[in-house]
Amino acid sequence: MISVASILRKAGAPAFLSTDPSTVRYCTGVSLSEGVLLITHAGISLYTDSRYIEEACCRVQQAGVSVHSIEDLRRRMQRIHMCAMQADRVFVQDHARWMRTYKNTKFIQTNGLIEGLRRKKSTDELREVRGAQRCTLHVLRQAERALKPGVSERAIAGLLHAWAQERGAEGLAFDPIVAFGSHTSRPHHHPTQRKLRARDIVQIDVGVRWHGYCADKSRVYFIGEPTERQRHIYAAVHLAKRTATTAVRPGVTNHELDRIARVVLHRYGLEQYFTHSLGHGIGLDVHEGISLSQRAPEQQLLRGEVVTIEPGVYLPGRFGIRLEDEVVVGTAV
The missing domain is CATH 3.90.230.10 (Creatinase/methionine aminopeptidase superfamily)
Structure with missing residues (x-):
């Protein structure tokens, strides 16, 4: 079971964003070629292209994960003023796009946060x-x-x-x-x-x-x-x-x-x-x-x-x- 509170406490932010496929799979159980993971105190959300929503809904394995259209992410991010990200697992172009798109959000770099949780296998x-x-x-x-x-x-x-x-x-x-x-x-x-x-x-x-x-x-x-x-x-x-x-x-x-x-x-x-x-x-x-x-x-x-x-x-x-x-x-x- 993924502990949302533990992740956000270690991240030092009220939200955590990732596009890394292994992180997405670990936190949701879903393997996608295109997916964005957002963790907040409200829970774990997976945003993806409309072509993959039905598949993602069927494959979610973690309790409390909700699946949404990628179009909804911008509206959600407008209410998030500080967000942690995986500095060692985000492409430069993705980071630049986030900075342009989510101008009201301050991004905090983290390293090894999810990777540390993944070390011990269930x-x-x-x-x-x-x-x-x-x-x-x-x-x-x-x-x-x-x-x-x-x-x-x-x-x-x-x-x-x-x-x-x-x-x-x-x-x-x-x-x-x-x-x-x-x-x-x-x-x-x-x-x-x-x-x-x-x-x-x-x-x-x-x-x-x-x-x-x-x-x-x-x-x-x-x-x-x-x-x-x-x-x-x-x-x-x-x-x-x-x-x-x-x-x-x-x-x-x-x-x-x-x-x-x-x-x-x-x-x-x-x-x-x-x-x-x-x-x-x-x-x-x-x-x-x-x-x-x-x-x-x-x-x-x-x-x-x-x-x-x-x-x-x-x-x-x-x-x-x-x-x-x-x-x-x-x-x-």
Whole structure:
């Protein structure tokens, strides 16, 4: 249940306005390409184009949400003299338009207000996260079966989209990473027409969107026997992931988890090849909330929060190995 009073108290204003799709969905349960969320002490209002009003009314999931035509927003805003907005989630042109259109309203910038609420997932949200995980695991099993010499990275990427939708997902949560051979040394490689060859190493990073909620998993496959160097690095990354996952609990900090994984890789002489954060929060957005990095502000993990654990080692021009799964803090998935 969304607490209107809590949001407005933290915002320091009698109203809160947002066009961010994830914020709209979190506060109303409605996914729209065009929608404006307005929160006041009178409740939560969703304004949208007349083409979407019937659909929005049918999809509202939060109690107390009213749906209105976007034409009514200007009249409503004339009575609001101070309004908070998400400074980090509003386009410059939208802000400029609001300033021109709602001349009687003073806009106050806020950061992370709704995002902070979204960190801790409800029971219903965790059910959708589990659905996203199950569907993603199915997609990965299909991908493993399709890894035959001659198939291209791009072909596998296209199939990932199809398998997700066939299984009932809305689609993929992000463009998948499919990398063969030396391409695996690039953490965010974009699939090419490169074809799979015998003795290649394969990296697949994929997640589906299930009823709005995202999954994010990474797997490594070997076409033939891995080399000793590949075995050594796979074992190191696997142990770093397992050790960090075991340490996940309410109250542990993002700095501590990142440090735990790096200590393991240091013992293997590989820490310098781990070039990104250990993980991130995940939910309606594939990257949201906390960052598991010592470079980010230090924060404690919350019970019910969902984070990814994804250590990786990348040898430039040779190969890379990253393993990733989501973890629910303080709750068995």
